[in-house]
Amino acid sequence: DTGVSQDPRHKITKRGQNVTFRCDPISEHNRLYWYRQTLGQGPEFLTYFQNEAQLEKSRLLSDRFSAERPKGSFSTLEIQRTEQGDSAMYLCASHYWGRTDTQYFGPGTRLTVL
Amino acid sequence: AQKITQTQPGMFVQEKEAVTLDCTYDTSDQSYGLFWYKQPSSGEMIFLIYQGSYDEQNATEGRYSLNFQKARKSANLVISASQLGDSAMYFCAMIVTNAGKSTFGDGTTLTVKP
Numbered sequence: 001d002t003g004v005s006q007d008p009r010h011k012i013t014k015r016g017q018n019v020t021f022r023c024d025p026i027s028e029h030n031r032l033y034w035y036r037q038t039l040g041q042g043p044e045f046l047t048y049f050q051n052e053a054q055l056e057k058s059r060l061l062s063d064r065f066s067a068e069r070p071k072g073s074f075s076t077l078e079i080q081r082t083e084q085g086d087s088a089m090y091l092c093a094s095h096y097w098g099r100t101d102t103q104y105f106g107p108g109t110r111l112t113v114l
Numbered sequence: 115a116q117k118i119t120q121t122q123p124g125m126f127v128q129e130k131e132a133v134t135l136d137c138t139y140d141t142s143d144q145s146y147g148l149f150w151y152k153q154p155s156s157g158e159m160i161f162l163i164y165q166g167s168y169d170e171q172n173a174t175e176g177r178y179s180l181n182f183q184k185a186r187k188s189a190n191l192v193i194s195a196s197q198l199g200d201s202a203m204y205f206c207a208m209i210v211t212n213a214g215k216s217t218f219g220d221g222t223t224l225t226v227k228p
Contacts, residue, residue, distance in 0.1 A: 033216070042118075042205050042218030043159070056214045089157060093216075101147035101166070101209050103216060105159035 002026060004106035006092050012112045013082055020078045021109045025094030032075050033103060034067055035091040036060065043091055049075060050097060082113045116141045118206050120219035127196045128227050134181070135191040135222045137206030145211040148189040150180065153221070154202040162204075165189060167211075196226045 035043035051072035093103040127133035
């Protein structure tokens with residue numbers, strides 16, 4: 001399977017703990033996106049990378065959130081000092097910018113903050 | 115700023131009938147793409163169909179077609195011959211070609227009745 005993968009699929013943590021999620025995009029895709037989705041809502045854009053450069057961050061991405069894509073391949077999203085309001089599905093998507101606009105999504109990481 | 119509006123929170127359709135899911139969008143950019151995604155209860159976002167703003171023909175993918183009316187800024191999804199497996203949440207989304215992020219609507223929950 002050469003689709004977008006995310007790890008872990010589920011994460012339960014206590015308030016105040018740090019969590020890190022990983023996304024592996026489709027191998028030739030140069031753009032990688034992170035979204036957050038809460039129940040009953042559409043995905044909300046968080047940030048995106050072109051290769052290893054982070055090109056845009058949403059104002060939703062507070063200073064507790066950081067994302068990296070160190071070698072232009074996989075990406076990590078870290079949330080420090082988690083809050084109950086961070087409970088959501090975190091989706092990763094990728095595409096080959098310049099060839100297609102279509103983003104392909106991973107299965108998501110469901111975060112529950114107790 | 116871009117905005118996607120899906121005015122139908124929930125829709126019902128009888129199996130084997132066609133259904134139209136509405137989507138209107140707002141952007142001042144001339145070059146953009148419009149997408150529809152399906153999200154079943156499992157949570158994965160499944161790409162269905164894409165329409166570029168300069169495409170003159172309406173996009174079709176199997177039982178899915180996109181009714182693109184540029185002057186009205188609408189991009190409705192038509193599902194023909196509905197199947198029980200079509201029951202899911204459907205999201206309309208837009209990406210401006212020279213920008214990075216996608217904007218999603220709040221979705222329409224489709225229920226196919228046997």
